[in-house]
Amino acid sequence: MTIRWPASEALPAAFAGTTLQDWLPACSVFEALEMAAAAHGERTALAFLPHAAHQGPLLETRYTQLVEHVARAANLLRGLGVGPRDVAAYLLPALPETHYLLWGAETAGIALPINPLLSAEDIAALLRAANAKVLVALGPMPGVDIWAKAQAARALAPCVQTLMRLGGGDAPGADADFATAFAASAPRLGFAPPTPDDPAACYHTGGTTGAPKLAVHTHRNQLAAAYGGAAAIGAAPTDVMLNGLPLFHVAATIFGTLSMWLAGAQVLVLSPLGMRDPGIVAGFWRIAAERRATLLGGVPTAFAAALAHGADGLDLSAVRASVCGAALTPQAVSAGVERLTGRPLREVYGMTECGGVICVDPVWAERVPGSAGLPVPFCEVRARRLGALADACAPGEAGMLVVRGPQVTPGYLQAGEGAGLFTPDGWLVTGDLGRVCEDGRVFITGRAKDLIIRGGHNIDPAAIEDCLRAHPAVADAAAVGLPDAYAGEVPVAYVTLKPGAQADAEVLRSFAAERIAERPALPRWVRVLDALPLTAVGKPFKPTLRRMAALAHFREVLDGLAVEGLEVADDPGRGMVLRVRLGLGPARDAVQGRLRAYAVALDFMPPP
Structure with a gap:
């Protein structure tokens, strides 16, 4: 079996009347990686830039090695008791080992990538929600608090049976060392790989609002999103993708990595901190020139930060496209990137609940400023009128965007979190406002919750x-x-x-x-x-920002009253909550009187 790709001149008509299985006959992400290795064995799949000033050869992983390393990680986790419905979590920066662990966890069971910037309490809440059996975290390093958070989170999440150290110094509380166990693990998968509808991962998401939820990805979801993204951007074995995004987010792992690997391309990881590393930001254009990058991946804020640094005298002729996601790119940023590279900046529109890829501004079409592009193969996007979401909008009419396709999640892991996620007829409600034109182009105008x-x-x-x-x-x-x-x-x-x-x-x-x-x-x-x-x-x-604005406003409203403390919070059941601590004097009635006209819940805090 091989991965098939249509000729560029045949897009998008080549996909009409076909299914994902016709083009990518893999049952799991691991099988898809095996197919890529069979076709591109000695090509570089993953290259790692340790820091911005690094010169000379990079740490590289060939496709044949990639499959072996993923198998080693999967066998390691299976030996720790991670079965098909068990969760292995990680708190890691962007390292080659993070990739081996992610895709190995998806092969042995279910991966749970966690943002290391979260508090220990939030990390523990995610571990408990997923009933995670294993947690792999970066070992102690000067100035880095990941290991301390991992220890604290484990104490709050008794479901974690194994806490494993990856790198760093001596790690108190570690049950095992990843490097040692990884080296001792077999490079051939010792069990049957998953099936298309088996869960592969849970990614935490809150979008721009709300507490994190765990969106389930099946192997079919991830393969559909990755293949669709690769086809739209025209990914090829000659591509080098600069990936400076964090490896707990779908933009980095699905479009920025798996899409590239399906096509035999090289993914260049820009240091452990990626675009959070000031050196990487300052040297972004130099790195792109020196490494002959063909695809530049990022988010609007990252590109904007890079544009503050010059690119004079640099040869960026290898760049064929820049790819920007997470939010629509401001016109000034896209214009700046296009001025430097001489090539279009292509938008990617996605969400965690859809494998990170819904639409791409495709390379085979003229770029349309302001457009999120066209739905990727096998994906449908519609706009429906606000309200019951039963009525379709006319072409070009703004409404709520809904999505249907093989990359759409089956739902959230936590019970009760999926209310309103799907329409009665089975379309996923994105929460994004936008319009779909007659030619299928999608334009995003905002978030419904915003x-x-x-x-x-x-x-x-x-x-x-x-x-x-x-x-x-x-x-x-x-x-x-x-x-x-x-x-x-x-x-x-x-x-x-x-x-x-x-x-x-x-x-x-x-x-x-x-x-x-x-x-x-x-x-x-x-x-x-x-x-x-x-x-x-x-x-x-x-x-x-809403809380900042509300807090400043209510301070003005309550000025002159005996109020010693104010806090603004969000409550899923009550909306915005204003918490007031009173000083001396009978101010309770006065506070309630001044706030009576506001749609805000009011709590009185006890004195300190």
């Missing part, structure tokens, strides 16, 4: 953000709803400025006032921040 509802009038924050980003001094912008006693909420905006730029908040608001035709969408105020709070993959984290 809608600002002013007196019953829906305001899409993207219109405010796009307007402010057009100001020459603005690097990025995020608009959120501010609680309002009359209208329910009104829009406000936060911005960051480009290096060396200056702009007064009122000047920016006046700039927006001249350009926003929808008057209710004019932000009440604009605030300039040194940095926007971001998710792990570079999206503005709007819950933090």
Whole structure:
């Protein structure tokens, strides 16, 4: 069996009337890697750049070695008792061993990649939710707290039977050493590989709102997303993909890695910290030139940071496309990348619940600015009218985007988290607002949960953000709803400025006032921040901004009362919650009176 690829001139018609199995007859990710190794055995699958200043040969893994290393990791985990329905988790930076462990865990059981930046309590909550049996974590290193978090999380998650150290120094509390066990493990798989509908991984996701949920990926889900992404971007054995994204996120593991491997391409990992490493950011264009990268992968904030550093005299002629995901790319960023590389920047639209890939702006079509591209092979995207989501939108009409296809998750692991995830007729509700044009192109206009509802009038924050980003001094912008006693909420905006730029908040608001035709969408105020709070993959984290805005507003509302402390929190069942600590005097009735018109839950905190 082999992986088949249509001729570029035949796209996209070649996929009509076919299924994923016709092109990729693999039952599991491991079998797909075996197919890639059979076709590209001695080519480099994975290259590792240890740090930005590294010169000379890289640590490379050939395709034949990759399959052996994944098998070793899978056999190791199976020996620790990880069966087909058991979970193996990891807290690791981007290392070659992280890849072996991820794909080995998917082969032996179910992988749970965890963001090492989470608190020990949040890590433990994910371990308990997944009933994880094994946790592999980076060993103790100066200035790095991953091992300490792993120990603390294990103490809070008694389901973890084995805590394994990977790298680092002496690790108190470790039950085993990954390198030792890995070397002793057999390089041939000692058991039958999974089937297409077996769970492969659980990825934690909260999007831009809410607490993390565990989205289940089956092997079919991941293979469909990866193959679709590879076909759309035209991945080939001659490609070198720069991947600086964290390996707990689907953008890095599915599109940034598995898509490339299905096509026989090379994935170049940009140091353990990737684009969080200042040296990598500063040297991004130099690395791309020296390593003859053909595909540059990243998120908008990463590309924007790299653009702050020059590329004078560098030969970027090998680059054939830049690929940007996680959020739609601001026009200034895409223009900057295209100016340096001379090649289009291609958008990828995805979500964790769809293997990270739904649409790609395909290389065989002209780039359409502002478009998220076309649905990848075997995937359907529709827009439905808000409300019951039963009525389809007309072509070009904005609504809620829904998705159907083999990459769509079967649901969340935690009981009760899947309410509203699917329509009654089986389409996944993305939570994204957008439109689908007659030619199938998809345009994203915002998040449904980010809608600002002013007196019953829906305001899409993207219109405010796009307007402010057009100001020459603005690097990025995020608009959120501010609680309002009359209208329910009104829009406000936060911005960051480009290096060396200056702009007064009122000047920016006046700039927006001249350009926003929808008057209710004019932000009440604009605030300039040194940095926007971001998710792990570079999206503005709007819950933090909403809480910041609400806290400042309620401080003004309650000014003059005997209030000693205020906190704003989000509660899934109650919405926004204002917690008030009273000082001396009968202020309770006064506080309740001033807040009566607001749609906010009120809790009184005990004195300290």
